[in-house]
Amino acid sequence: MIATWPCPLADGAVSEELLVTIGEGDAASLLIIPPLFAEQNLMRRQLVLIMRHLADAGITSHLPDLPGWNESLLPSSEQSLATWRVAMSEAARHLDATHVLAVRSGALLVPSGLKGWLYAPQSGDKLIRTMIRAQGIADREAGKAEASDQMMDKGRIEGLQLVGWDVSSELFRDLQSADFPGGDLLTVISQEEAGGSGLWLRAEPGEDLKQAQQIASLIANSIPSSSSEDA
Amino acid sequence: MCTQPAQTEEHDVSTQEENLSETDTALKSIIADVLGLEAATVNEFTPETGLFGHLPELDSMAVAGLLTEMEDRLGFIIEDDDVDGEMLETYGGLLEFAHTKRVEA
Numbered sequence: 001m002i003a004t005w006p007c008p009l010a011d012g013a014v015s016e017e018l019l020v021t022i023g024e025g026d027a028a029s030l031l032i033i034p035p036l037f038a039e040q041n042l043m044r045r046q047l048v049l050i051m052r053h054l055a056d057a058g059i060t061s062h063l064p065d066l067p068g069w070n071e072s073l074l075p076s077s078e079q080s081l082a083t084w085r086v087a088m089s090e091a092a093r094h095l096d097a098t099h100v101l102a103v104r105s106g107a108l109l110v111p112s113g114l115k116g117w118l119y120a121p122q123s124g125d126k127l128i129r130t131m132i133r134a135q136g137i138a139d140r141e142a143g144k145a146e147a148s149d150q151m152m153d154k155g156r157i158e159g160l161q162l163v164g165w166d167v168s169s170e171l172f173r174d175l176q177s178a179d180f181p182g183g184d185l186l187t188v189i190s191q192e193e194a195g196g197s198g199l200w201l202r203a204e205p206g207e208d209l210k211q212a213q214q215i216a217s218l219i220a221n222s223i224p225s226s227s228s229e230d231a
Numbered sequence: 232m233c234t235q236p237a238q239t240e241e242h243d244v245s246t247q248e249e250n251l252s253e254t255d256t257a258l259k260s261i262i263a264d265v266l267g268l269e270a271a272t273v274n275e276f277t278p279e280t281g282l283f284g285h286l287p288e289l290d291s292m293a294v295a296g297l298l299t300e301m302e303d304r305l306g307f308i309i310e311d312d313d314v315d316g317e318m319l320e321t322y323g324g325l326l327e328f329a330h331t332k333r334v335e336a
Contacts, residue, residue, distance in 0.1 A: 038292055126299065134295035136311065141291065148311050163292055197264035201300065203293040206267055 005064055005094055007087050017072055018065040019095075020048065023055030028223045030054060030061040031097035031114070033088060033106035036127065037165045039200040040069065043103055045207045046199050050101075053216030059223060061101075064091040066109075077159065077166035081124070081174035085109055101219060104200060107180035117219060119189040120198055124178030128155070131162040138163065189218055247334070254305065254330045261300045262322075265293055278323025283316075294319065307332040 004016040032047055034040045051061040066087045068076035089111040092100070100116035102109065107121035132151050139146055154160050155172040167175075191198055196211040263273040266288050283289050289297070298309050309332070318328045 130295045130299045133298060133314075134292040137294050137314065138291035197267070201265045201293070201296045202267050203288045203290050 005091060007064075007067060008090055009067065010083055010086075015067055015072070015074055017067065018070060020051070020063040021060065022048070022051040023058075023060035025055065025058030025060050027058035027220075028060070028098045029096050030059050030116075030219070031088075031092050031095060031100045031111075032061055032063045033100060033102040033109050034063065035104035035106050035122070035200060036108075037105075037131065038163060039104050042200045042202060042205050044070075045205050046212060047103065049207055049209065049212035050215050053213050054219060057216060057220035057223075059220060062091075062095045062097070064088075064095070066091070075166065077168050080168065080170045081108065081178055085111075099219075099223065101215075102180075108175075108178045110181055110186065112181070113185070115185045117187050117189050118180060119194060119215065120191055121180040121188060123180060124175035128152075128162075128172065128175050131165070131167075134163045187222075189215060193218060250333060251326075251330050254333055255326055257304055258301070258326055258329050261297060261304060265289075265297045265300065276322045278321060278326070280322040281320065282322060282325060283319035285320075301329060305329055305333055307336040 001021045003019045003021065005019040006014045007017045009015055032051065034047055035043055047063060051063065054061045065072050066079075066084050067074040068079040085108075088109040091097075092111045092114060097111075097114060100110055100114040101119065102116070102121065103119045104122045105124065105127045107118040108124055110116070110118070129148075132148050132155075135151065136146070136148055151160060151162075155162075155167060155169065156176070157169055159167055159169040159172055161167070193214075194211050195214045196208045199206045199208060199211075259273045259276065260270070262268070262276070262282075263270050266273070266286065283294055298314065301307075302309055313328070313332075318324050
C-alpha cells in the first residue's frame, strides 16, 4: 500500500512524505530505514522484495520517506542528520514500530529503544569518503582536479554537491562523525549471512530474490509469530 | 621498503606468488560483486581486460565503491594520488596496484 505519513518539521510545520507499507500481519510492525543518497535508489527494489517476503511471514513492514528523500518535495540541501533522526523516531512512533531493519548508512538513523537488525551498516565517515572519491573520479574525467582534502574542507565549511546530491555543511559535518549504534537490541546481518553480493555496489538498481528471502527469513525466524497455531 | 635476507629469498618468492594469487581471487570476487557478474565470467579476465572506460557499469560511483571494497577486503588504504587512469584501465593494472599495496601494508 502506498500512502503518506505526516512528518513533523523543525519549524512546527508538517510535511506529507511517501510511505510504502506491505503486509497486514500482526507478528511485528517493522520500520525499514534505507541507505542515504545514491545507495537508497539502488536498494529500493530489493527492499520492497524483502518487504513482500516479510509479509508472507506475517510481518507488516513500512518504508517511509524523510524530507529530502526520494519523492519528498523538500530540498536535500536543507536537511541535517539531527532532523532526519528526529523524523525517523517520529515515523517509528506514528507506525507503532516494534522492530527496525536499517540498511547501510540507514543505520545512522535508528531510533533508540527499538529492537532490530542492521544490514551491512556503514559509518557516516565511510559514506562521505566514498562519495568524495566518486566525485573526484568524475571531476578528473571532466578535466577538473580538486583534491579530496579540498573537497572535505569545502564540505565542512560551505557544503557541496557530491555525485548529484546537495549536502549542507551541517549534514556533511554530522555525517563525518556519525557512527551506527551498537547494543544488545540490534543484530548485524553481514553480507555472508545475507548471501549474494551487496546490491548497492552496482551501477544500476538490481534485485536478488534468494538474498531477499534469506534476509526476510533471518528476521522472521527471530520474531515469534503471534498468528501461529502453536502460539 | 626493506631488503630481504638472502637465505629466505626462495621462500619469499613463493610467498609472494601465493599472495598474488590470493589478491587475484579476492579482486575478482570484488569486481564480480560490483559488476553483478558470475564468478566464472570474471575468472576469464586477463591482464589486458579493459575496466574503467571500457565497461559502462563502471561509472564513477561504482569505481568509488570498488576502491572502498578493496580497502575493506584487502586491508590497505588508497590515497588520492594512487588513483590514476593507468591503474583503473585494465584488470592487470588494478591487480598489480592491489598486490603492491598489500605487500607494502
